[in-house]
Amino acid sequence: MDIHPLDVLHLTCVRGGGCCHAKQIAVTPWEIARLARATGQSAAQARDRLTTAGGTRLRTEGADDGRGHAACSLLGAQGCSVHADRPLACRLFPLGRNLAEGHAVYHMPEQHRCADLCPEALAQPRRRVGEWLQQQDVADGEVAHDAYGRLVCGLLAHAGQLAESEEFAAELHVRAALDPGRRAALLPRPWFELATAPGLPELVDDPATFVLAHAERILGAVAAGFAGEPSRAALVVATVALQLGEPLGIPAQAAVGHALAARQAAVA
Ligand code: SF4
Ligand code: SF4
Numbered sequence: 238m239d240i241h242p243l244d245v246l247h248l249t250c251v252r253g254g255g256c257c258h259a260k261q262i263a264v265t266p267w268e269i270a271r272l273a274r275a276t277g278q279s280a281a282q283a284r285d286r287l288t289t290a291g292g293t294r295l296r297t298e299g300a301d302d303g304r305g306h307a308a309c310s311l312l313g314a315q316g317c318s319v320h321a322d323r324p325l326a327c328r329l330f331p332l333g334r335n336l337a338e339g340h341a342v343y344h345m346p347e348q349h350r351c352a353d354l355c356p357e358a359l360a361q362p363r364r365r366v367g368e369w370l371q372q373q374d375v376a377d378g379e380v381a382h383d384a385y386g387r388l389v390c391g392l393l394a395h396a397g398q399l400a401e402s403e404e405f406a407a408e409l410h411v412r413a414a415l416d417p418g419r420r421a422a423l424l425p426r427p428w429f430e431l432a433t434a435p436g437l438p439e440l441v442d443d444p445a446t447f448v449l450a451h452a453e454r455i456l457g458a459v460a461a462g463f464a465g466e467p468s469r470a471a472l473v474v475a476t477v478a479l480q481l482g483e484p485l486g487i488p489a490q491a492a493v494g495h496a497l498a499a500r501q502a503a504v505a
Pocket of ligand 1: 251252331351358
């Protein structure tokens with residue numbers, strides 16, 4: 238169900254930590270960089286130690302909640318151990334957020350788990366969605382998500398323009414159907430590193446600049462790394478785009494459609 242910032246939420250989070258169990262928390266490279274700083278390690282180390290699914294989801298290897306739900310690995314005895322740097326998905330829950338035609342759309346699942354996990358949340362004073370978002374300090378995470386959304390669109394269009402052979406479409410469909418962990422394994426290692434841990438710790442407080450610098454590194458590597466091999470470049474660039482689109486909730490098959498439309502336009 239789509240929801241507007243002026244709508245009233247029918248619950249108020251009581252920070253009971255229930256949703257830190259059995260939840261798939263999506264993370265962008267900018268969020269990995271923030272977690273890296275918060276936990277005192279490099280972005281590559283944070284990716285390897287804290288995430289799974291090709292660097293697109295937080296690990297859930299913490300204690301069981303007694304109902305068979307393992308906790309996020311970052312949940313400590315006093316609650317979230319990275320609270321100030323927690324990902325956007327944690328800040329939004331139980332809301333979700335997608336980009337639709339360039340605009341952000343918030344939505345509330347019909348069946349969310351707050352009532353089950355923290356029933357007292359239903360008895361709290363109610364507030365508007367906009368107030369909730371402000372309180373959760375979502376602005377930086379939203380800036381990063383939106384910037385990565387634009388980067389994904391640009392990379393898909395670029396891949397489509399580079400693609401020379403019919404095999405591109407077939408292989409891209411195959412890759413889109415893979416889970417992100419298996420898809421990431423198809424990227425040459427330097428490209429996986431570049432996609433997930435660009436190493437820009439000095440920009441982590443400025444999400445727009447961080448993503449812009451990340452984009453420049455990717456596009457620079459494309460320009461420098463595939464002389465005379467446009468088809469290989471197309472597949473690598475499209476795969477990087479699929480991986481970056483994963484934590485944004487961009488459906489992989491829709492991303493393929495975007496790349497193939499660009500290819501059609503380029504050959505027309
Ligand atoms: S389950 Fe809902 S009420 Fe409980 S901590 Fe998570 S968001 Fe808040
Ligand atoms: S990062 Fe923090 S808020 Fe998010 S699921 Fe993990 S412990 Fe919970």
